[in-house]
Amino acid sequence: MVGLIINGVQVKLPKSFTVDHQDIDSDTSGRNAKGEMVRDVLTKKVKLNCEWGPMADSEISSILQNVDKAFFTITYPDPKIGTQLTKTFYAGDKTSPAYSFNEKFKKMKWSGLTINFIEK
Numbered sequence: 001m002v003g004l005i006i007n008g009v010q011v012k013l014p015k016s017f018t019v020d021h022q023d024i025d026s027d028t029s030g031r032n033a034k035g036e037m038v039r040d041v042l043t044k045k046v047k048l049n050c051e052w053g054p055m056a057d058s059e060i061s062s063i064l065q066n067v068d069k070a071f072f073t074i075t076y077p078d079p080k081i082g083t084q085l086t087k088t089f090y091a092g093d094k095t096s097p098a099y100s101f102n103e104k105f106k107k108m109k110w111s112g113l114t115i116n117f118i119e120k
Contacts (some may be wrong), residue, residue, distance in 0.1 A: 002077050002084065003077075004017075004022070004050070004071075004074060004075070004076055005075035005076075006063065006066040006067060006072060006074050007072045007116070008073075008074060009062060009066050009068075011054060011059070011062060011063050011066070011092045012059045012063075014050040014051055015051055015052060015112075016049070016050070016051040017048070017049070017050055017051075018046040018048075018049040019046060019047075019048055019078065019080075020046065020048075020049065020119065021041075021044060021045075021061070021080060022039070022044065022045050022046070022047060023039075023041050023044055024042045024043045024044070024045055024058050024066055025039055025040060026040040026041075026042050028040050029041075034084050037088075040067065045107075045119040046079070046087060046119045047116060047117065047119065048074065048076055048089070048116065048117040049116050050113075050114070050115050050116070050117065051058055051093070051112060051113070051114045052056070052112050052113045053111070053112050054099065054109075054111055054112060055110065055112070055113065056080065057110075060096065060110055061085045061116060063097075063113060063115075064094060064113075065092070067091040067115065067117075070090060071089065071090050071120055072088070072089060072090075073086055073087070073088055074086070074087065074089050074117055080086060087119050087120075088120040089115070089117040089118060089119055089120060090117070090118055090120060091115050092106055092115065092116035092117070092118060093115075093116070094113065094114075094115050095113070095114040095115075096110050096113050097110065097111045097112060098110060098111070099111035
């Protein structure tokens, strides 16, 4: 099944999903005296950029609770290998914009959720 599985829990598919493959260089990387680039790549990491549209309270709560620990696993579709892959990540800022507050039911509605997941 294609989708996102966070800590073993299948979550709603985001409306926007991008995968960044990043090289992590050492402090010695840079231009030499001839102006040529010299790189010392220490490792390669993945960053997942996810944005969800409006969700039910149970959907947004499930995601936020499953990314509450320092590190957690995510199974995601990886374009580099062409299939699902599981790695350990941590969450960047979690943004939940309010849509409206229903005075009658004393309940907030959320218009979405944005989180970046960075590989450990």
